[in-house]
Amino acid sequence: MPRGYMGKVLRVDLTAGKWKVEELPEGLMRNYVGGNGFAARWLFDELKPGIDPLSPENPLIFATGPLTGTAFPSSGRWAAYAKSPLTTAIWGEAHSGGHWGPELKYAGYDAIIVTGRSEKPVYIWIDDGQVEIRDATHLWGKDVLDTDEMIKQEIGDETVKAIYIGPAGEKLVRLACIMDSLYRAAGRCGLGAVMGSKRLKAIVCRGGQDIEVAKPDEFLTVVDELVEKMKDNPITGEALPMYGTDVLTNIINAAGGLPTFNFQQGWHPEAWRNSGEHMRATILIKNRGCRFCWIRCARFCAITSGPYAGVVGEGPEYETVWAFGSQCGVFRLDAIHAANMLCNKYGLDTISTGNLIGWAMELYERGILTKEDTDGLDLHFGNHETMVELIERIALRKGKFADLLAEGPLRAAEKIGKGSERLFMGVKGLGLPAYGPRAFWGHALAYATSVRGGCHLRAYMIAPEVLGVPKKMDPLTTEGKAEMCIFFQNYFAFVDSSLVCKFVTFALTPDDFARAMTACTGWEWTADDVLKTGERIYNLERMIQCREGVGRKDDTLPERFLKEPAPVGPAKGKVVPLKEMLDEYYTLRGWDVETGIPTPSKLRELGLEKEAELAEKLIKEAKK
Amino acid sequence: MCAFNKFKVFNPRRGAIYVVKMEPGIDAPVFCMQCGTCIDACPAGAIYRDPKTNVVMIDEDKCTGCGTCVTVCPYGAVHVDPVTKKAFKCTYCGFCVKYCPQSALKFVEPEEALWLKRKNMARSLTASPTLARKLWWRPPLR
Numbered sequence: 001m002p003r004g005y006m007g008k009v010l011r012v013d014l015t016a017g018k019w020k021v022e023e024l025p026e027g028l029m030r031n032y033v034g035g036n037g038f039a040a041r042w043l044f045d046e047l048k049p050g051i052d053p054l055s056p057e058n059p060l061i062f063a064t065g066p067l068t069g070t071a072f073p074s075s076g077r078w079a080a081y082a083k084s085p086l087t088t089a090i091w092g093e094a095h096s097g098g099h100w101g102p103e104l105k106y107a108g109y110d111a112i113i114v115t116g117r118s119e120k121p122v123y124i125w126i127d128d129g130q131v132e133i134r135d136a137t138h139l140w141g142k143d144v145l146d147t148d149e150m151i152k153q154e155i156g157d158e159t160v161k162a163i164y165i166g167p168a169g170e171k172l173v174r175l176a177c178i179m180d181s182l183y184r185a186a187g188r189c190g191l192g193a194v195m196g197s198k199r200l201k202a203i204v205c206r207g208g209q210d211i212e213v214a215k216p217d218e219f220l221t222v223v224d225e226l227v228e229k230m231k232d233n234p235i236t237g238e239a240l241p242m243y244g245t246d247v248l249t250n251i252i253n254a255a256g257g258l259p260t261f262n263f264q265q266g267w268h269p270e271a272w273r274n275s276g277e278h279m280r281a282t283i284l285i286k287n288r289g290c291r292f293c294w295i296r297c298a299r300f301c302a303i304t305s306g307p308y309a310g311v312v313g314e315g316p317e318y319e320t321v322w323a324f325g326s327q328c329g330v331f332r333l334d335a336i337h338a339a340n341m342l343c344n345k346y347g348l349d350t351i352s353t354g355n356l357i358g359w360a361m362e363l364y365e366r367g368i369l370t371k372e373d374t375d376g377l378d379l380h381f382g383n384h385e386t387m388v389e390l391i392e393r394i395a396l397r398k399g400k401f402a403d404l405l406a407e408g409p410l411r412a413a414e415k416i417g418k419g420s421e422r423l424f425m426g427v428k429g430l431g432l433p434a435y436g437p438r439a440f441w442g443h444a445l446a447y448a449t450s451v452r453g454g455c456h457l458r459a460y461m462i463a464p465e466v467l468g469v470p471k472k473m474d475p476l477t478t479e480g481k482a483e484m485c486i487f488f489q490n491y492f493a494f495v496d497s498s499l500v501c502k503f504v505t506f507a508l509t510p511d512d513f514a515r516a517m518t519a520c521t522g523w524e525w526t527a528d529d530v531l532k533t534g535e536r537i538y539n540l541e542r543m544i545q546c547r548e549g550v551g552r553k554d555d556t557l558p559e560r561f562l563k564e565p566a567p568v569g570p571a572k573g574k575v576v577p578l579k580e581m582l583d584e585y586y587t588l589r590g591w592d593v594e595t596g597i598p599t600p601s602k603l604r605e606l607g608l609e610k611e612a613e614l615a616e617k618l619i620k621e622a623k624k
Numbered sequence: 625m626c627a628f629n630k631f632k633v634f635n636p637r638r639g640a641i642y643v644v645k646m647e648p649g650i651d652a653p654v655f656c657m658q659c660g661t662c663i664d665a666c667p668a669g670a671i672y673r674d675p676k677t678n679v680v681m682i683d684e685d686k687c688t689g690c691g692t693c694v695t696v697c698p699y700g701a702v703h704v705d706p707v708t709k710k711a712f713k714c715t716y717c718g719f720c721v722k723y724c725p726q727s728a729l730k731f732v733e734p735e736e737a738l739w740l741k742r743k744n745m746a747r748s749l750t751a752s753p754t755l756a757r758k759l760w761w762r763p764p765l766r
Contacts, residue, residue, distance in 0.1 A: 070634050071628060102636075106635060106636075182647055208637040210627075210634065210638070210707075211633060213634070216628070216632040220628070227723075286649070287726065288649075288651070295725075296725055300648075314649075
């Protein structure tokens with residue numbers, strides 16, 4: 001039996017109101033590690049193709065990994081998985097920091113699989129392995145801040161850790177997220193709506209069980225070494241603790257990749273107003289962080305003057321600052337902080353919401369939307385009052401326009417028509433985050449091929465292209481990009497499965513992970529194993545997509561980046577040469593270049609026999 | 625990390641240092657102040673003050689796990705471990721100090737501690753909003 005795991009998975013059927021505990025098979029742990037790996041395996045085996053994501057059959061998985069809750073740096077993480085109601089990418093995944101992930105392990109479980117739909121609202125209470133499904137009628141409709149307090153009062157213990165959805169999730173807003181410890185969010189892919197569709201308000205954990213590692217002394221030596229490495233690294237040791245993730249605003253703006261006015265341009269002279277440096281000088285109170293984290297990038301901020309005076313809470317990070325800042329043309333931190341706090345309160349994903357509002361603003365400026373369509377809102381870029389108002393309306397589905405936007409960009413574009421879908425900046429229905437593809441070609445490839453849609457976290461190509469990790473690459477060439485992108489996707493698939501924070505990858509290599517995993521689980525791990533396992537997990541995730549018809553036709557970028565040259569900034573005049581990078585990518589991946597489906601021989605090499613048979617069938621069908 | 629040092633497992637609820645979180649925005653460490661209230665209270669006589677370091681120690685051979693010390697402790701800084709059934713508290717070993725990312729914890733010599741205590745006192749005086757208003761408020765000049 002490997003160490004580092006609790007060895008148990010909790011299955012909850014909300015339709016029947018029953019739960020049972022299952023042992024984790026050893027092969028699953030060895031081949032799929034945890035987190036993403038477990039979820040990929042379970043979703044492939046249990047998700048019926050073609051179901052409605054908001055139906056009771058959609059399994060909602062919460063998972064941790066072997067390193068979660070140990071002393072491994074930044075290991076206070078957890079993740080949620082299901083078929084995504086927001087995107088066409090099928091694979092829906094969202095990660096969050098905070099304290100709930102470790103607490104779930106201390107309570108005795110590595111993962112929870114929730115299926116079915118409860119008749120009335122409920123929440124799950126896990127107390128040291130004991131499970132109870134409790135009535136949550138009185139919590140239904142309450143926002144995140146109230147829910148947290150009410151749950152703690154009801155249980156009578158302030159130290160319990162809970163995840164919950166806000167009103168947005170309850171109203172099945174497809175941008176809804178799952179919140180943890182008030183300010184942390186498992187945001188993307190709209191998994192809050194899945195939780196809401198199950199009428200599951202919260203999962204509350206408390207536990208005092210031990211997480212054991214196989215070789216404690218060796219593990220401590222490795223951890224000491226890794227912590228030193230992180231402290232010495234300029235990004236994890238200096239930039240992120242000092243300015244938070246928002247340190248990127250100035251850097252990315254200088255590189256010409258800070259998407260402004262719904263990705264129309266990649267540079268703006270006012271961007272410094274939103275920067276981490278400016279935040280530190282004005283509204284920052286102190287740093288905060290998740291459990292066992294050495295980076296502590298969370299900013300606790302307070303607004304003391306102006307129209308948003310009195311907004312207090314953990315402040316916006318880079319993506320949020322961009323989403324409600326440059327994307328909407330707003331260059332003031334107080335409005336951004338207020339927007340961020342509203343999203344936290346109602347349980348909305350900040351990136352998707354900001355991207356969506358920026359899109360609506362461009363439609364308004366181009367005359368595709370008029371004041372009649374927008375319920376009287378003046379949606380010009382830079383209009384921060386409307387932006388804040390619209391967030392609340394979307395979360396509560398107030399009014400016709402907000403109700404339309406709450407269905408997500410793809411469905412909204414269908415209704416609006418008039419070429420609006422071409423102006424939506426997203427891949428597979430998931431709004432792009434805060435890096436302009438025209439300035440970072442490798443990152444553009446990462447967007448196009450990311451398994452969950454327009455997402456920067458499956459291959460963070462900004463690391464090599466701007467920050468020089470692991471080596472500096474020119475952002476405006478295609479050379480070596482596919483190879484680096486594949487390396488990152490495989491590596492991150494592993495990091496997401498051992499479930500620690502991706503920020504550690506700035507300082508740590510696959511070899512460091514291998515040593516930590518060896519000391520933790522007691523199994524031999526090498527750097528090759530790490531990347532191989534990551535590749536297996538990534539291919540399996542891809543097969544879940546391909547099974548439902550996703551292929552090369554979906555691995556693309558919005559037209560704007562392929563045809564319209566960038567108007568200003570260092571990347572002026574550039575478009576993304578996606579096709580040549582994609583061809584190289586598929587070839588190096590061992591996927592079918594024409595259809596984008598993994599080839600059977602590749603899957604067999606990774607030990608995925610069942611999937612290989614399916615791939616054979618899919619490729620034959622696609623080529624007919 | 626405290627529980628890891630003592631028991632070689634990861635479990636914050638078995639550690640002798642506790643972080644109290646109060647929203648919005650307060651996280652504070654709580655641990656033993658070595659006041660010695662528990663020494664007289666212990667029915668088994670298992671708690672004593674180390675003559676060399678003046679730190680209050682628990683003799684695990686004598687401890688019966690009755691929990692009297694938990695009841696009398698004014699800081700909530702001692703608990704009975706659920707596995708070993710012995711009282712467990714901070715003995716100022718300093719293991720956790722190395723693992724505090726914010727450097728909120730320090731392990732210092734008595735001379736330096738004196739100054740830090742004074743600074744803390746000054747801070748707690750001036751940080752209280754009502755007191756600060758009294759200290760800093762001056763009647764307007766005519």
